[in-house]
Amino acid sequence: MQIPSNIQGFIEKQADEASVKYDDLRAVIFNGTLKRSPEPSHTEALLSIPQTIMSRVGVKVDLVRTVDHVIPPGVWPDMTAHGYEEDDFPKIYRDLVEPAHILMIAGPIWLGDQASPTRLIIERLYAYSGDVNDAGQWSYYGKVGGAVTTGNEDGGKHVSAQVLYALQHIGVTVPPQTDSYWNGEAGPGDSYADPMSGGPENAWTSRNTTFMTWNILHFARILKDAGGVPAYGNSTYDWDLSMPDHPNPEYRAPSEPSSAS
Amino acid sequence: MQIPSNIQGFIEKQADEASVKYDDLRAVIFNGTLKRSPEPSHTEALLSIPQTIMSRVGVKVDLVRTVDHVIPPGVWPDMTAHGYEEDDFPKIYRDLVEPAHILMIAGPIWLGDQASPTRLIIERLYAYSGDVNDAGQWSYYGKVGGAVTTGNEDGGKHVSAQVLYALQHIGVTVPPQTDSYWNGEAGPGDSYADPMSGGPENAWTSRNTTFMTWNILHFARILKDAGGVPAYGNSTYDWDLSMPDHPNPEYRAPSEPSSAS
Amino acid sequence: MQIPSNIQGFIEKQADEASVKYDDLRAVIFNGTLKRSPEPSHTEALLSIPQTIMSRVGVKVDLVRTVDHVIPPGVWPDMTAHGYEEDDFPKIYRDLVEPAHILMIAGPIWLGDQASPTRLIIERLYAYSGDVNDAGQWSYYGKVGGAVTTGNEDGGKHVSAQVLYALQHIGVTVPPQTDSYWNGEAGPGDSYADPMSGGPENAWTSRNTTFMTWNILHFARILKDAGGVPAYGNSTYDWDLSMPDHPNPEYRAPSEPSSAS
């Protein structure tokens, strides 16, 4: 699959001509496709747009195809502590998610909703959402996110809404227009990377995916330069949810985090 | 209705002690309650948190209770051009939405979903989403949003997901944790401002609403100071969706906007 | 707009050849389009399939275009008791909804979600959901429902899910495959009845809409013949939610209904 060559050329040129530097940034993208490597993923085809742009401006991009890994379901950081023999996620979190400035969730649509590997990753990310940084902000503060979705038919907006909701709920920033998707007309039909789908030629999708990528880059740049989300009024250290009459305005020093939602 | 006095005091103190200035900012909040003034709105009770904080740091806050106005349904800027005799929305848009740096959508939950006035406002806001600024960015770029929701039972997350989806889709930035809501246990029960609801005493909701407000303020401050969302890679002027082989990399001067989604 | 003539012919022939009688049944369909009559509605174009079939088998079908009426928002049966001067809904409910065996909710998609008139009608229907029949069952028991949705792009499944959820929650039966919809590919494009949309030629949508209609007819026939949903185990008279240790197994005679959800 290829988006039309002059669109591809334009996107590349725009990346090459960018005056701002992004080569200190890292991104991790989870692809919730049901297909294991090396089977081609339609969603991965659309992901070539953000991958191209981000790579060309110097961002280190890691793409994780969830079904290629042993990732048990669960809402605890390490599922080997809950009866599973293997769990690749703690290492993925430590090596790829924690250091990333950009966190994108991509995947297919089934029955108008997220595929199970997409929900799985959201659950596993959620397990770390109670961690806090030195300012008492939750750990995903400072990261910037987006959703990339493909399906042969209907559901791009619903999947995006659920994914973006989850991202912002755990502390990720959602820049303008980060619900990038393609799907065809109602009914059975070609998927994005199928030769006759029209997906790669859909300029609306290519444009939105391009805009999304730049908006993510802009916000990641701003937040990295600002040292994260400004730390005032949003510190868990200010609130002790176990106390009937918190918050405790006296308390300002880092300590044990209160539990996350 | 009152949140506990020491929480109220803490919130006020935090606002008063903020070192950053916000008095050049404006906010508009739409409340989609089904009750017309002067009937009290439960959602408005919870809105007292962002209103208090924003007002005390100098933001000019306009609260619009949708059902108090004559606002016909439609996805055109002015519905008097489509057969309605009256339409208050064009003036609301011009006077309150356009100049606002912060755009929040609040409202109740019915059958687990948004109230009709909430969808109405989203439709009317959408009608202006094809306008562009000088850089060719859509008109909501640079605004920062959030959702505030109350119900007697279940639905806060679903309503938030739909509202935040709509906001980011038209170009609004969604900071971390801007899905502030309260609802009670499953089944019939008290609403937020009812004396025994427990809503105002729910420290989780008060904390999240406080964090949401500060996160919105931080991002509104950043974007205003930056002159909006950085204008690179996200200009409608770069793409001509009517052309088979756009974008047009030669073209860079402002002109007619391409149509929005 | 026309579906292809031989599909139209087949649908009509099938209706004419049905051996079961349906001429004692009534249907009401709410169309939540944003366009007032006589502007054509795309959703109404797709509704011609269920209307054709139901009419030809003898069902009396009433189509209500919500925006053609004065229907204030609210969750009370009559909004003139809540400050509105006019309210057409009580008469619509009494004349069309109450006597109907079939209750369908149709409408367009905006930003991937229901139009405001759709949520409005759901709110107003909800206001009557606490009424009970002689058996103590809620008033919508025995009615059969479905959703018909059109949009130029994406959202048919999400809108259907929300509409069908609301219908079953208030007591309507949802037969198999009653989420009939059409929408085009991602991005701006033609709506259903536009000459080049491909909608009327989409056999998947025509087939599903036909199946939906027959499934609704089958269940309406069954439930009418059975005198409604069998009345055992589902009577509000058995439960007194205000009592700490209900239900009251002694009590079996009709009396005041307990309040609905």
Place this chain on the structure above:
Amino acid sequence: MQIPSNIQGFIEKQADEASVKYDDLRAVIFNGTLKRSPEPSHTEALLSIPQTIMSRVGVKVDLVRTVDHVIPPGVWPDMTAHGYEEDDFPKIYRDLVEPAHILMIAGPIWLGDQASPTRLIIERLYAYSGDVNDAGQWSYYGKVGGAVTTGNEDGGKHVSAQVLYALQHIGVTVPPQTDSYWNGEAGPGDSYADPMSGGPENAWTSRNTTFMTWNILHFARILKDAGGVPAYGNSTYDWDLSMPDHPNPEYRAPSEPSSAS
């Protein structure tokens, strides 16, 4: 966990006194909890209501805790044909789903949405949705479904909407009020079976779950006695989606099914 003893007693008495027989019916319930046996599942606690009622009226009930089995993600009937070494689902489908008249999907709420094992089961059920019966109806026609959901907070309606949507879309009948759920107030809190949750004492949830169960029983009885959903107007044999001018009214004999959605 126990619902209050006199509610439990009432439910049991009602089941024992039912005059209709149900002992020729089978039910399968999938529980999408993230916890593997023998860890207790909150959702399973609420499932004791439908299990009690159905078992006492003679229905054979099979409960499948998804995470106790090896069930790879995918939308094909047997994932061992797609690179996985093991797949328990084909046997589960053949032994439990195919012969069942009742198909319920239960599970927890995470971030306001379905758990990944719930989406997984929906995907796997979907893989069989193109099969047809002798009348050319899709294979789930004639089955009756419902959703049972628990969470410590918010999301019961959204999860129900998505689950019931999927069920009806593949051909399952959704009786009135089959969205049974419990969740607590906004914010962290006890789950259903926790000693102080209030869940088992929530009469609204117990009542709805009871009503749901009887409504499912009524419709399963009706459809079994009727030999399934009446087979007129809803046969895939009537439509050849690959033909530009189907349906083919001449063709009425069983043959190859057209592909499902």
